[in-house]
Amino acid sequence: MKSLTKFFRKISKEKNIFWGLGVAFSVMIATIGLVGFILFGSFVIRNWFERYILESALFRLNIPTESTTTAPQATTPLSHAKNPLIDLFNIQKEKSLFTIIPNKTAPTTSQESLGYETFYDIFSGNGWIDQGRTTLYQERMTTAFLFPPKFLLVKATATNEQFVERKQDGSDERCIRGRCLKVQGSTLTFQGSKLSLPESVRRSEVVNVSIGVLEKMWAVGVTVKNGEDYEGWIFTFDGDVFSNVQREGKDIFISHYAGTIGFGGTDSDWMAVYGAYEGKAVHVRGSEISDVSRFFGIRVMAGGIDPEITRVGSGREATWFVWNKNGSPKLVKLFQNGTNEIAGAIDLSNEFGANLTSVTSMYVAPTSDVHTLVIKMIRDGAQEYWRFTDEGFDITSSRELVSASLTNRILPVVFGSIANLEYSDAGEKIEYFLSNDGVSWENAELGKSVTFANTQGDKLFWRIRVEAPTNQFLSPYFGQIEINYALKKGLQ
Secondary structure, X not given: OHHHHHHHHHHHHHHHHHHHHHHHHHHHHHHHHHHHHHHHHHHHHHHHHHHHHHOOHHHOOOOOOHHHOOOOOOXXXXXXXXXXXXXHHOOOXXXXXXXXXXXXXXXXXXHHHEEEEEEEEOOOOOOOEOOOOOOOEEEOOOOEEEXXXXXXXXXXXXXXXXXXXXXXXXXXXXXXXOEEEEXXXXXXXXXXXXXXXXHHHHOOEEEEEXXXXXXXXXXXXXXXXXXXXEEEEEEEEOOOOEEEOOOOOOOOEEEOOOOOEEEEEEOOEEEEEEOOOOOEEEEEEOOEEEEOHHHOOHHHHOOOOOEEEEEEOOHHHOEEEEEEOOOXXXXXXXXXXXXXXXXXXXXXXXXXXXXXXXXXXXXXXXXXXXXXXXEEEEEOOEEEEEEEXXXXXXXXXXXXXXXXXXXXXXXXXXXXEEEEEEEEOOOOXXXXXXXXXXXXXXXXXXXXXXXXXXXXXXXXXXXXXXXXXXXXXXXXXXXXXXXXXXXXXXXX
């Protein structure tokens, strides 16, 4: 009996040992199987992805149709045929529908073996820019490249210049030859008598009313609420009647955001800015109205401003300064590059640096010197004065704008084109180049294809070289670029 008990105890111990070995073996087999499954899955996925690339699914050209361009967005590619952002730019530009079909001098390449791609950059960042080689100045607020701005800002004593400021009760009064137009809240008075708003806005929910003085007439802005949106109306007032600036009798600004309208200029050449979270603006020259909202995006508006406009110079030499007369300091310079249109803008507020620390409000007045402004700043409740002298741009040398590679370095780049470019050239020489290896550069003409000599180059770069202007108050201004290119899909 004892021998039998001893035998079963031995069997039980050996059973536990074998059971433990079995569990360990099972775990090992399961682990090997899982690792094998992962490796096999990775292999299958990799092969599928490579085949997907070679079949050009990643390189299909996607050109939006006109129906996709009803509302320009900063991050959405726009139609070649009708680009609202370009229409708002009001400067010299080149446009083309570019399909990268090989030209007569190109080597014979089957169209079925090519994949097409389009690249856009609105210069809102530097992810696609070679910062080490680019010598043009990047204006991050208006998202553009231009020559570096130059100015002089020095402390000054009290001055006799007249500043545009609201009164302590919040009212604003503007006078022409002893006749005064005043606004307080939404109420207009002229020569002390209440003045009814124009009939076109009288029945709407009025949000605010603003005024400005030109030469012999006043400008009046009325913001009304219409459902979920806001409408900004602009009128001129000659002391007797209102005239609607929008000739068709429609509101001139439509926005999702409430804003105040500011004015500046002369009777025949003036600007209006809608100072909302996302700004809008027009340049009015007689019967011509140009939309220059492109220069007043969200970055520039910094949450919204109470705009005022100071214009210096005249005609093609005019320079405009938009500033905030109620709240955080803001000074935006707009220049015309020797043309009748506003061609570029730069937000100088950030360039002032520590000089604006603790400043709660800032007011601007012109002087007898067309390039000098007087600025009154309120800092810690005290007034201080500064003289701002606009010295134009640093034109001591020619400059370049060079891109980083636009491709993923998988397939050879065969053709390329600078299909579209927003720019103001200010009359100086501009050269364009493309490269598929970053070493050999091909001269490029806007809208025309370039066939690369290096048949194995798998990168894509663009480069712009600009000669320095002879006039320090002129600068080229680059606001957006579109590059089209073709890649070889398979082995030839």
